[in-house]
Amino acid sequence: MLLDLDPEVVATARRLAARAAEPVVAIAKAHTTVSVERATLRLAGITGADSTHRAGDVPWVNRVVDTVREHCGLEHGAALPVFHALRQHDLGTLTELAEACAAGQVRFTVPEGRDRARAEKAARAAVARGLRTVDRNRAQREKLVARWGDPPQRPWIYLIVATGDIDEDVVQARNAARAGADVIAVIRSTGQSLLDYVPEGATHHGFAGTYATQENFRIMRAALDEVSKEVGRYVRLTNYASGLCMPEIAVLAGLQRLDMMLNDSMYGILFRDINPIRTFVDQRFSRQVHARAGIIINTGEDNYLTTADAVQAAHTVTVSQLLNEHFAHEAGLPDHLLGLGHAFEIDPKVPESFRLELAHALLARELFPDAPLKWMPPTKHMTGNVFDGYLLDGFFNLAGVLTGQSILLVGMMTEAVVTPFLSDRDLALANVRYVLGAAGGLREDFRPAPDGFIVKRAHQVLGEAVDLLGRIVDDGLLNAIADGTFGLMKRPADGGKGAEGVVEKAAGYCNPASELLEVPA
């Protein structure tokens, strides 16, 4: 360990993070949300959309859950009323039920006694079937990785495609994989995170990103399977389990064998103004699904450094990583699925900025030695000067190599201009290849001077993180968020979008998915 961190201080930091998270975990356990219920039904097999609806395609699952809520509330969960109705109406599939429900033929109630037991059993069986698909996908991934191989090097090379059109995305993703990408992330259209439903089908009209839909997931995973075979390594696919539909998208990812998902415990609150309680409930469920699916989550600490200053706010990244780690562990995710995020966002004009970056990156590395850290490129200080930007990205790549980062999100010289062009991605990969090839082993020669600039800076940031955690334990995490602690965004616990979708669980709440996913502590 190059930084010589005090294990006592590190342990204190983790202890404080656990204490800060505790009340929030309790809240998360005590509530459900419309999206958690929809996710459960998706696991139980519901698919498709009501294309006759005046507001455009509305997924059947939304129709059903909304109707359940209307009829009997969601505090007992959707599974009981839904599977009870299925039996009552003697319907074969949930889709048939949805159609009946849309036609106004179904009246949902919470079953009692033997009805409840029967509904519960049927629901559990259906959900278990869904989970078996998830399990099969996980096994299939393992098989394919064994067959085609993992990337030969660390960091893994992670590339974004974002044309808005799934067909163009496929073109770009294939070319990126051939040029060396190990992970492809399909960025979502602006606005999707605030949709309280998951769009259906293949889509072609996103803005600055492509809609996350089950069909788009399938298309892209199939394309990547093809190209994986061709390039002789398993190319991973990433999307976003984030926003109002976080739990459902997590389920769809498990069903379509996605490999990584952006999934943060606070991003939606801070950057999408989503209600904090909604977010904490949703993230817990979605992480349970990810744990089951063997999906690596990517947390979003990098974002803080786009709204706050990367030097002044460095310790908030560390605090958030510790919180994300705790929430993830609590939801059953092991270290090797924790793609904690951090970023190279210091103003390049700051003296010794590169060494400051090294200090921050090493701190994360040494605090989370077993986590597949995700190292994000400069964005905020990228400008239209694409030459400068290309250079800065090169130094970002170098910092990644020097500090042993696990997943390298490849920076684009056009960051301040457009969502990436085909050529931007290709040049960016050439940049990565040069740095990894030419300086791949330089870590051997990188020995921060004991008590030198880098070591001191890392200790300072850790110290500030411990202090901040202490204050959060005292004030409560929700208050800290309300005060603008993270990314300078002030988000009160009772504000934000999607609050109306949060429901306090009743005593008899039943959710077979939660039960099957809950790992024994």
Add this chain to the structure above:
Amino acid sequence: MLLDLDPEVVATARRLAARAAEPVVAIAKAHTTVSVERATLRLAGITGADSTHRAGDVPWVNRVVDTVREHCGLEHGAALPVFHALRQHDLGTLTELAEACAAGQVRFTVPEGRDRARAEKAARAAVARGLRTVDRNRAQREKLVARWGDPPQRPWIYLIVATGDIDEDVVQARNAARAGADVIAVIRSTGQSLLDYVPEGATHHGFAGTYATQENFRIMRAALDEVSKEVGRYVRLTNYASGLCMPEIAVLAGLQRLDMMLNDSMYGILFRDINPIRTFVDQRFSRQVHARAGIIINTGEDNYLTTADAVQAAHTVTVSQLLNEHFAHEAGLPDHLLGLGHAFEIDPKVPESFRLELAHALLARELFPDAPLKWMPPTKHMTGNVFDGYLLDGFFNLAGVLTGQSILLVGMMTEAVVTPFLSDRDLALANVRYVLGAAGGLREDFRPAPDGFIVKRAHQVLGEAVDLLGRIVDDGLLNAIADGTFGLMKRPADGGKGAEGVVEKAAGYCNPASELLEVPA
């Protein structure tokens, strides 16, 4: 010392270099050349050109020396016949003498007895006057450096201008200095090195460079004095004491207060196919002049790596540096004026190429701790992909910082395309500024692993250099050059251009410049 070089091996290398150089120094002392004689007369005050000559402007000094040679040979030097004739014809200045000579009115002879003594005295007085100008310039430089200051950082930033037109060069040089350049080099027109005269006046029509003339030197030095004042640091000026007129250009540099000169003991032989003896004689004289003028020389080892492979031929750079060092010391240049050259020219596709560069650069640094090493950027592996090139230049800058180079010749992204545009230079300086600012102190954290890749490589190169020096001592340096040892160029001792300008000194050879410049061993 990071490389832990064995002082015994280093001492052996120097001893072998001295032995290899010895016979060549003897040859250099035993000969003169037309250019050494012209340089002497230039010191003695001759200026101007015969603009009536059918072949275009011919400098008076060429007319005079050619005529002396015709009339009485040069083996006694030009000074005696010239100053004898001056007195005989009772002329006031050398220019008048030149005119008379052009008119066919002078018959040169080597004076004897009292005439010789008189001529010698007059010549010595005239040359001494020239040297006083050189001395004044040196003092003036020291004064201006004291007033305006040296660059605040190492490495010094060295930039090339090469428009072919001295007026455009001035525009570019000023802007470069304002943007951070510490040293401006005006590249010469192709072909000048093979001219056996120095053109006259301000020039505007060079190809890929601007002619080196006394007037161009003056114009640029004046422009840089102005801008030095403005930017508050003394901006140095560089040109080329190289090619067939090496000694004369060295004199002109001293007379116009240039601050650095490209001056290599073998470059002309290898890359301009100039006769080896001519070169060795000329370089000795020119280095004596540089020593007197306090001018830093820049040697040309970087060039070997454009024709030979930078990995395979790494040790030839080291050997050449040791030879250049010896020749320079012998000519009176102290370590602090030895800008030994080396370069970042390894194919970027070679695995660990950056670390190999670090090894080579550190080796030079530790072998020559007191020399202002000149670190040259990638050229050979630059392509039309200017983005890749800009990145590679960034890593070159980083290697310069990490290994403590003294003078950094700034690489241009358009290296493979055009002589630099104004914007190329500006972007290149931004690149340097970023690297120096962001990673300026990273040297503190750069500790090549003992017995690691870098250390091993440096030891290997030094070992190969010692072996090669041993072979050169055995075979003779002239034979080694003939065999293509340096830059794969094969140059036999009796071949090459300008051989006809070499003259063996007679017993009574007299050259007041050589005498005044010869430092007591």
Add this chain to the structure above:
Amino acid sequence: MKRHVRPYGDTTGDGMVQTSFTLPVPFGPKADGAARQLANRMGIDPAMVVHSHAIGEEFTFFVVYGPVRHVVDLEQVRVVEREYPLLSPAEVNAAVRKLLRRKLVVVGACIGTDAHTVGIDAILNIKGFAGEKGLEYYRELKVVNLGAQVPVPELVRRARAEKADAVLVSQVVTQRDAHLLNTREMAAAFREAMGARRPLLIAGGPRFDPLAAGELGVDRVFGRGTTPGEVASYLVHAVRSRKEVAA
């Protein structure tokens, strides 16, 4: 300065430019020829295709250098000149007090699905931008910052409720011209809802062309690198002009 200028490589008038692009053509001599043709059509002649490489099997990337034949006529350059003086915060406050005898109400938002608030916050928040305090710092301005992803109808409603004198919207995402579509939609909605009594409409964001105000149906467009002081000074100027027209 001369009226007619050409790009400058290393000599006055040499016209040198650099360009790069990708063509959907497989790598090879034919592709280089295609790149040369395109560059020629752009006015670069002779066009030096100094680099090309394959991107997959169907695309080729090019770097081209050469002299462009076009000449810039500086007299024909159209720019939005700042048509008003730059005022200090004190001057802005004094002017507002004099003009309106009440606070000037500014409503700001990122509209549509755009969630990039840093830009509008730089203009509105006290913290400001480039060393200048934001509009919240001005005593005589009342700033209502609605934040991100505000639907246009919601914006109109709030602007009306607040009796906004000026509405400031930010648009950073430009893919598929999102910024233009959203801005036009916003302008149309205000026109429809309030006609001539609509507040001043101001759009901003890094990729806007300041010349486009008319076409977008807004009063003013601010681009890359705008400072709060410019916006505040403009507000004074625009409110004054409106009053003068009304008078």
Add this chain to the structure above:
Amino acid sequence: MKRHVRPYGDTTGDGMVQTSFTLPVPFGPKADGAARQLANRMGIDPAMVVHSHAIGEEFTFFVVYGPVRHVVDLEQVRVVEREYPLLSPAEVNAAVRKLLRRKLVVVGACIGTDAHTVGIDAILNIKGFAGEKGLEYYRELKVVNLGAQVPVPELVRRARAEKADAVLVSQVVTQRDAHLLNTREMAAAFREAMGARRPLLIAGGPRFDPLAAGELGVDRVFGRGTTPGEVASYLVHAVRSRKEVAA
């Protein structure tokens, strides 16, 4: 493949290109406008001036992105197609033996003041280029490499003395069109000295346009990345064609 194509940013047909240049205009909004005008004239519309910065007080550097309106017509692309088959060294040797019944004599040089020999050496020296051996390796070729900075009269003299079948000249320095001037001078000198009996004249170098052979007065021009095998194969083809014409 389609006949008409446009540059590709991230969507078929979007036409996106990048360009950068310097204008001799002081930094500021007016300069940005000038850059926009130039980009418009190049066919980029809308032109996004995404970056500009001052270089000194008199110049501004720009980076511009945007869609270019021009379309590439692939059928109109003119390229020098290789009009001859690529032969192996053995095939070249066999063909020369059959055609000439003696060695084919090649004289090579960098002419004028150009001293960049690496390119011509890559073609001529045994060591070769890109894994292919150079012409010296071919048993039936006699190669006389005159090296760098060879004056044209000297080249003509040597070519005559060696009874050269082909003269290969390299030109790497292009500033002020040095390569074009020197090549034309060379061609004229051979024409003058030897008329129709002149050897094959071949020029090469990284910045030559292979289409320019006629205009330069030479038989063939080779550009960037030429391999020795291409040159050897061409020699066979050209010598054969000459014989056929003569016959």
